[in-house]
Amino acid sequence: MLDTLSTSSVLEVLRPVQDPELRKSLVELNMIRNVKIDNGKVSFTLVLTTPACPLREFIVEDCQKAVKQLPGVTEVAVDVTAETPQQKGLPDRTGIAGVKNILAISSGKGGVGKSTVAVNVAVALAQSGAKVGLLDADIYGPNAPTMLGLEQAQVAVRQGEKGDVLDPVFNHGVKLVSMGFLIDKDQPVIWRGPMLNGIIRQFLYQVQWGELDYLIVDMPPGTGDAQLTLTQAVPMAGAVIVTTPQNVALLDSRKGLRMFQQMQVPVLGIVENMSYFIPPDAPDKHYDIFGSGGGEKTAKELGVPLLGCIPLEISLRQGGDRGIPIVVAEPESASAKALMAVAMAIAGKVSVAALT
Numbered sequence: 001m002l003d004t005l006s007t008s009s010v011l012e013v014l015r016p017v018q019d020p021e022l023r024k025s026l027v028e029l030n031m032i033r034n035v036k037i038d039n040g041k042v043s044f045t046l047v048l049t050t051p052a053c054p055l056r057e058f059i060v061e062d063c064q065k066a067v068k069q070l071p072g073v074t075e076v077a078v079d080v081t082a083e084t085p086q087q088k089g090l091p092d093r094t095g096i097a098g099v100k101n102i103l104a105i106s107s108g109k110g111g112v113g114k115s116t117v118a119v120n121v122a123v124a125l126a127q128s129g130a131k132v133g134l135l136d137a138d139i140y141g142p143n144a145p146t147m148l149g150l151e152q153a154q155v156a157v158r159q160g161e162k163g164d165v166l167d168p169v170f171n172h173g174v175k176l177v178s179m180g181f182l183i184d185k186d187q188p189v190i191w192r193g194p195m196l197n198g199i200i201r202q203f204l205y206q207v208q209w210g211e212l213d214y215l216i217v218d219m220p221p222g223t224g225d226a227q228l229t230l231t232q233a234v235p236m237a238g239a240v241i242v243t244t245p246q247n248v249a250l251l252d253s254r255k256g257l258r259m260f261q262q263m264q265v266p267v268l269g270i271v272e273n274m275s276y277f278i279p280p281d282a283p284d285k286h287y288d289i290f291g292s293g294g295g296e297k298t299a300k301e302l303g304v305p306l307l308g309c310i311p312l313e314i315s316l317r318q319g320g321d322r323g324i325p326i327v328v329a330e331p332e333s334a335s336a337k338a339l340m341a342v343a344m345a346i347a348g349k350v351s352v353a354a355l356t
């Protein structure tokens, strides 16, 4: 079989090549398509499970190596595309039409950088080619509009076929709807909680998200009613918990973890923010202000993966304030690279959860 060059011999040599995260054969996962042979030139499409695949180059290389084993092959051309799988459903929760994966970014307490992570992960996924929405559900501090440069924007309510619909606003490749657009910012926080249910329903059924690979939900901090309402209403593909190295925040993360588990939302991992300090005048220096290895230790204790550690960097805050996320403003900075790696790790975990 292997000594003749044919579509089936190409698939045969590719069969042992696995997706490193899914640990399954690319051929069996239907990730190899359109195999064509033109004299010695073999071409095919590699359909990844996310455009943000961190292992893209390795997989392509493995495929090329495998096909080159066949006699008569002079060239291997791999066309890479992606089809994000749809999250597994829960019988009691109805998803949002067209939205494949809803992801919660949460934190045990406020101010740990949850929104910063949510916004930059959303933009990084969009940069990779994914269709991304961001639902800023943080009723206490809806600051995603500022961070995406959309502070002055208003969601437009218009008459749709089945009643009023809301169109998200758009910047840096991300569609955004924020609680900040719908709540009165001068209203006391205690009145905002009860409004949440109604607003969530609007987000679910009235926002015209269109087709999305990922809808990132910037959750309110903590584990109160607002979080329960959200996790009950929206079927989540997974949750990411943002924490800082200090112990108090870590304790709170444990509560968050338990809440998601009780709500049958898989916890994809934790992100340690403000892990170490990089001074602006010495970007190659690295100060472990809170000691090192805290994130790793906590991840181990909690039994979930550590998705990444983000340094404390002034330009990261400045990017947020200016409405130009660091992954756009300074993609080469340490914090941008760390955030991009977190985005890719999340995308990888979502694919694994959907396909295994």
Ligand SMILES: Nc1ncnc2c1ncn2[C@@H]1O[C@H](COP(=O)(O)OP(=O)(O)OP(=O)(O)O)[C@@H](O)[C@H]1O
Pocket: 107, 109, 110, 111, 112, 113, 114, 115, 116, 117, 138, 140, 141, 142, 143, 221, 273, 274, 310, 311, 312, 313, 314, 316, 317, 318, 320, 321, 335
């Ligand atoms: N790694 C970092 N380096 C520098 N500044 C950061 C970093 N992470 C977050 N910040 C800054 O800290 C502040 C709080 O961050 P952010 O708003 O993302 O936190 P949050 O957890 O979402 O807070 P809240 O609960 O109030 O919504 C912001 O000014 C942000 O720019």
